[in-house]
Amino acid sequence: MAKNNSIPNTELDESSNGRCSSLRRLPKSWIICGIIFYCASLLTVGLLAGLLPRRTQYITIIETQTSTTTTQDPTECIEDECNSRLLSDLNVNNYELEYVYHDLKQTTMEGQVTIDFNLRKPIKQLIYHAKEMIQLEEPVLFENGMQHSILIKKYLPHDYISLRLLNNSLFPMNRYTLIQKFVINLNNPSIGFYQSFFKDKNQANGTLLATKFRATEARRVFPCFDEPHLKAQFNIHIIHPQNTIALANFPIINQTIENNLRHTTFAETFRMSTYVVSWSILPDTYGKFSDNDNSPMVTIWARPELTEKNHTTLALDIASNAIPFYKNYFNVTEAIPPKKDILAIYDMATTAMESSGLISFREERIVYDEKIATTLQKQQFADIVAHEIGHSWFGNYVTCxxxxxxxxxxxxxxxxxxxxxxxxxxxxxxxxxxxxxxxxxxxxxxxxxxxxxxxxxxxxxxxxxxxxxxxxxxxxxxxxxxxxxxxxxxxxxxxxxxxxxxxxxxxxxxxxxxxxxxxxxxxxxxxxxxxxxxxxNYPLVNIDLNIENNSTKLTFTQSRFILSDIFNISHLNKDYRWK
Structure with missing residues (x-):
C-alpha cells in the first residue's frame, strides 16, 4: 500500500475548526431540522432517479388524446346522422361485454363494452348507437393499436353517437377497437336489461334481471351497432352476488368467487344480431327442471313452486320434441346453441323473446296445470314454445x-x-x-x-x-x-x-x-x-258474358269486396286494382 506523503493544509484545518465552532453555537433543534431536510432531499433525489427510468419503459407513442363531446341540435343534422339507418360499410367481429352487479337491490349497473370491427370503406363519421344511459363515458378508439384523437357528438333523435377525427380526415379502411364504459338503468319496464319482481310460495318478494332487446333496445344496455344485419360474436362476463345465478346465450366456461361476488364467464357465441343476445341474473333459489337425455340439454327456469308441482313439464316436453324435429326438417344442426334455457318471467310484458340459447316467456304462457287447463290451452301453450324454438333457425340463424x-x-x-x-x-x-x-x-x-x-x-x-x-x-x-x-x-x-x-x-x-x-x-x-x-283486402270479380255476331265475349271487372255497406269506405281508393 503506498505511503501518503502529502503536506497538511493548515488553512483548511483552521477554516474547518472555525465552522465547527460556529455550528456548536447554533441551537440543537436547528441542527436536527437541517439534518432531516438534507436526508429527505437525498432520499427524494434517489427515488426520482430510480423511478424515472422504469416509468419510461411503459410509454407508448400515440396521438395526443383530446376529445370533446357535444349534443347536436336535432334541427341541424347534416351528413350521415340525418339518416335513420347506419350508412357505414363495416363488419362487426366481436363484442366483449362486462357487467358488475353488487346486490339485487341495485337499480343501476356498471358496464364496459369492447367492440372489434373492420371498416370496408373510408368514412368521415363513425356512427353507432347508445340510448338513455345514466352515464356514458367518452369512448377510446384504436386503429390497429394506435389511439385516435376524436370529436364526439350525440344525435338523440336516432340514438346516435358520432365520432370524427380531430383533423377532420377520413377514417381509413382498417381494423378498429372501440372501448367504452357506461352505467345503465334497470328500472325500464320489460325492455333493455330490467328488473322483474315476483313472490315466492312464502309470499316473500323476489327479484330477477332479464333482457329484452327486440327491436332496438340493445342500445339501452351497451353501445353497439344496433341493426339486425350487423351480426357479431359475443363474449359476456358478469360479476354478480354470490347467492345468484347468471345465464346467457351460451354455456358457462368459468366461474370464480372473489370478495363475495361471483365472476361468471360464458363461452363465445356464434354470430348473432344485437337484438337476440341475452343474459339474466336469478336468485339461486329459482326453480330448475332439466332434460338431461337430449342434446342440447333443455332447462326450464321458473319459480320453485311451479317446478316442484311439475307445472313446467309440458314446456320441457314440447321443447325436447321440437328441437330434433327442426334439426331433421331443416337438415341444419349448427343453428342451435350448445344448451337451451327457457326462462319463465312472472311479469314479462310480451309473450316471449326468442334469444338464442336463452328464451324468455311470460310465466302464464308456459305454465300448465293439467287439473284445470283445457286441451285448447294445452295446444296454445305448446304452440308458443315450438314457435320460439323455431326462431333458432328463422330469425336467429338467418335474419332479416x-x-x-x-x-x-x-x-x-x-x-x-x-x-x-x-x-x-x-x-x-x-x-x-x-x-x-x-x-x-x-x-x-x-x-x-x-x-x-x-x-x-x-x-x-x-x-x-x-x-x-x-x-x-x-x-x-x-x-x-x-x-x-x-x-x-x-x-x-x-x-x-x-x-x-x-x-x-x-x-x-x-x-x-x-x-x-x-x-x-x-x-x-x-x-x-x-x-x-x-x-x-281482396277483389270481387264480375264476369259479363255477351254473344255478339256469333262470338262470345267475356268482360272481367274487379271491385273491392267489403263485408257490409254499413262500413265507411270514403277513405278508400276507388281505383285500387289487384294483380
Whole structure:
C-alpha cells in the first residue's frame, strides 16, 4: 500500500475548526431540522432517479388524446346522422361485454363494452348507437393499436353517437377497437336489461334481471351497432352476488368467487344480431327442471313452486320434441346453441323473446296445470314454445336485412311449428287447424275497410313497421305460407327452405331470391309475392258474358269486396286494382 506523503493544509484545518465552532453555537433543534431536510432531499433525489427510468419503459407513442363531446341540435343534422339507418360499410367481429352487479337491490349497473370491427370503406363519421344511459363515458378508439384523437357528438333523435377525427380526415379502411364504459338503468319496464319482481310460495318478494332487446333496445344496455344485419360474436362476463345465478346465450366456461361476488364467464357465441343476445341474473333459489337425455340439454327456469308441482313439464316436453324435429326438417344442426334455457318471467310484458340459447316467456304462457287447463290451452301453450324454438333457425340463424322483413320469420315459424306436433300429438291436427284459426278469420277481417297489407310501404321507422306486426299480419302470412307449400309441394317447399338456410347461414337473407327460387318453374316469384304482400283486402270479380255476331265475349271487372255497406269506405281508393 503506498505511503501518503502529502503536506497538511493548515488553512483548511483552521477554516474547518472555525465552522465547527460556529455550528456548536447554533441551537440543537436547528441542527436536527437541517439534518432531516438534507436526508429527505437525498432520499427524494434517489427515488426520482430510480423511478424515472422504469416509468419510461411503459410509454407508448400515440396521438395526443383530446376529445370533446357535444349534443347536436336535432334541427341541424347534416351528413350521415340525418339518416335513420347506419350508412357505414363495416363488419362487426366481436363484442366483449362486462357487467358488475353488487346486490339485487341495485337499480343501476356498471358496464364496459369492447367492440372489434373492420371498416370496408373510408368514412368521415363513425356512427353507432347508445340510448338513455345514466352515464356514458367518452369512448377510446384504436386503429390497429394506435389511439385516435376524436370529436364526439350525440344525435338523440336516432340514438346516435358520432365520432370524427380531430383533423377532420377520413377514417381509413382498417381494423378498429372501440372501448367504452357506461352505467345503465334497470328500472325500464320489460325492455333493455330490467328488473322483474315476483313472490315466492312464502309470499316473500323476489327479484330477477332479464333482457329484452327486440327491436332496438340493445342500445339501452351497451353501445353497439344496433341493426339486425350487423351480426357479431359475443363474449359476456358478469360479476354478480354470490347467492345468484347468471345465464346467457351460451354455456358457462368459468366461474370464480372473489370478495363475495361471483365472476361468471360464458363461452363465445356464434354470430348473432344485437337484438337476440341475452343474459339474466336469478336468485339461486329459482326453480330448475332439466332434460338431461337430449342434446342440447333443455332447462326450464321458473319459480320453485311451479317446478316442484311439475307445472313446467309440458314446456320441457314440447321443447325436447321440437328441437330434433327442426334439426331433421331443416337438415341444419349448427343453428342451435350448445344448451337451451327457457326462462319463465312472472311479469314479462310480451309473450316471449326468442334469444338464442336463452328464451324468455311470460310465466302464464308456459305454465300448465293439467287439473284445470283445457286441451285448447294445452295446444296454445305448446304452440308458443315450438314457435320460439323455431326462431333458432328463422330469425336467429338467418335474419332479416331490415325490420320490414321481420314478418317473414314470424309467419314462417308460425306455420312450421304446427308440423312439430304431427307425430307425438297427431290427434291435435294442428296443421288443419290453420284453416279455422287463421285462414277463415283473416278473410273476414281482410274484408273490412280498415285492414292493411302485410308489407306497408310507407311505414319507415321501426315503431311504424312493428305496429303492423299484428294478428292480421300473422294470420294472413301463415295462410300464405300454407298456400305456397300447396303450390310447390311439401318436399319442394322443404328443400328450398334448407337451401335458403345454408346459403345465408349466420347472415341475412334476400327474400326476393327465395321467392324466385321457390317458384322458378311456375312464375316470377318476386312479382307473384308482391301482389299478396303489398295489397290489402281482396277483389270481387264480375264476369259479363255477351254473344255478339256469333262470338262470345267475356268482360272481367274487379271491385273491392267489403263485408257490409254499413262500413265507411270514403277513405278508400276507388281505383285500387289487384294483380
Amino acid at each position: 336485412k331490415w325490420w320490414n322483413d321481420l314478418w317473414f320469420s314470424e309467419v314462417m315459424v308460425s306455420w312450421l311449428c304446427r308440423k312439430t306436433f304431427a307425430e307425438k300429438y297427431s290427434d291435435w291436427n294442428m296443421e288443419l287447424q290453420i284453416l279455422t284459426d287463421d285462414t277463415i278469420p283473416i278473410m273476414w277481417n281482410d274484408a273490412k275497410p280498415y285492414t292493411h297489407p302485410i308489407i306497408v310501404e310507407n311505414a319507415v321507422s321501426v315503431p311504424q313497421i312493428l305496429s303492423y306486426l299484428d294478428g292480421l299480419t300473422y294470420s294472413k302470412g301463415i295462410s300464405l305460407m300454407r298456400m305456397l307449400e300447396k303450390i310447390v309441394g311439401a318436399e319442394n317447399f322443404r328443400h328450398n327452405l334448407q337451401e335458403y338456410l345454408k346459403l345465408n347461414a349466420f347472415n341475412v337473407a334476400d327474400l326476393n331470391l327465395f321467392y324466385d327460387t321457390l317458384l322458378s318453374n311456375r312464375t316470377n316469384g318476386k312479382e307473384f309475392m308482391k301482389s299478396w304482400l303489398n295489397e290489402m
